[in-house]
Amino acid sequence: MKEKHFFEQLFGKENVLITICIAIIAGVGVWSLFIETPSLPSFERYEGSRVIIGGVVSRDPEHKEHSLRLVVTVHELNSETLQNEKTNVTVSTDRFLDIHYGDRVRVTGVLRSPEAFETESGRTFNYPRYLLAHRITHSISFAETEVFESGKGNVFVASLLSVKHTLLRGMQKALPEPEGALLAGLLLGEKQSLGDTITDAFRNSGVVHIIVLSGYNVALVINSVLFVAVRIFPRLVAYSFAGVFVLGFAVMTGGSETTVRATIMAILMMIATVLHRPSVALRALAVAGASMAVWNPLLVLYDLSYQLSMVATLGLIIFSPYIQSKIRFVPASFGLREIVATTLATQITVLPILILSIGVVSLVFLPANVLVLPLVPIAMFVGFVASVVALASPLVALPFSALAYVLLKGIIATALFFGSLPLSTLVIPPQWLWVSLAVLVVAYVFVWWYVRRFLTSGV
Secondary structure, three states, X not given: OHHHHHHHHHHOHHHHHHHHHHHHHHHHHHHHOOOOOOOOHHHHHHOOOEEEEEEEEOOOOEEOOOOEEEEEEEEEEOOEEOOOOOOEEEEEEOOOOOOOOOOEEEEEEEEEOOOOEEOOOOOEEOHXXXXXXXXXXXXXXXXXXXXXXXXXXXXXXXXXHHHHHHHHHHHHHHOOOOHHHHHHHHHHOXXXXXXXXXXXXXXXXXXXXXXXXXXXXXXXXXXXXXHHHOOOOOHHHHHHHHHHHHXXXXXXXXXXXXXXXHHHHHHHHHHHHHOOOOOXXXXXXXXXXXXXXXXXXXXXXXXHHHHHHHHHHHHHHHHHHHXXXXXXXOOOHHHHHHHHHHHHHHHHHHHHHHHHHHOEEEOOHHHHHHHHHHHHHHHHHHHHHHHHHHHHOOOOOHHHHHHHHHHHHHHHHHHHHHHOOOOOEEEOOHHHHHHHHHHHHHHHHHHHHHHHXXXXXXX
């Protein structure tokens, strides 16, 4: 009877919404296989040739280590105004240029159509479909770029990005590099200026999720806002304020798929709390995933960020409570038991995607996360205070800056240590791909059977 009750809970009338959302995501994924690249005769005619395009910078520029990356919505091609062929082009140009969102630019360079390429682990990355998922069809590298007008973007988005850049200036005043760059990654998802060495160390040690503005970071921001708001406003007003704030935060940080998914889920959870109903995280995740899939069908199969964020959160919901109940030998102090449980839960579920898409798995993710995650919320809070105060006076901000520096330095040192160990990662060659996945399937069947017994027993 208990087992029947469990499956009724999972697939019964109360959770028909989850079943519908899963069907929508699966259907959209299949449909995306048949979506054709839009026909752009004017662009196809000039592929491989030097062109001059005119357009507006439609996203916040990304400062890479050796270049500045722009996404330009093209309005003109070789002095010809485009009527029905407007598209986005990714542009790589001089990193020292002063270019902002909403600037009207003239770009000169060789127009190219993106091509799929093979990664270091032997996987084929479908770069054209990935770019198409982000509404981009062509690229221009080593471009000459000239700004001839500003303020052509959305006023609301431009205002939020202005706040973001002001905060980044505060970080630059409060902290040296790379600690300032890490704080920008924690608070705003700005990982570009960390450099390849440190970014690779974070990836190899399994803690890269803290610098890509995952749901973890967004949850910390929401909890901080609510902590203050509920002490100032009535409950309903406080939650409404937090909802508006997190929407603005999502836009300010670039509106990545991970941020949008976490934002949708957070708002649904807040609504459930305000209405005094149980927070059904699984339903919230299903609605968020289906909504994003319908909005942009190509995300389902061609955007790794969408896949990892959805599957990691699913693992968090399904496996984390069970794992916590089985690791009571781990101290609960400082949230250590919860960190171990959530880290194992997410890594278990994302492992097949990592093997399929990347082919590299971190073997030191558990100790690295146990040491790093307790420092993250403190570093974010102290670093934020230091950055805001430093805008007025770097001297007054010095005590906060010093503490933030120590915390951020510790996070970087931990990532570098674990990421540089000889056996920090396991590279799975393509010829072992299906064998590895078959072993995982057997393991998951066993784990699911065991977890099902735990859930149906009411423990």
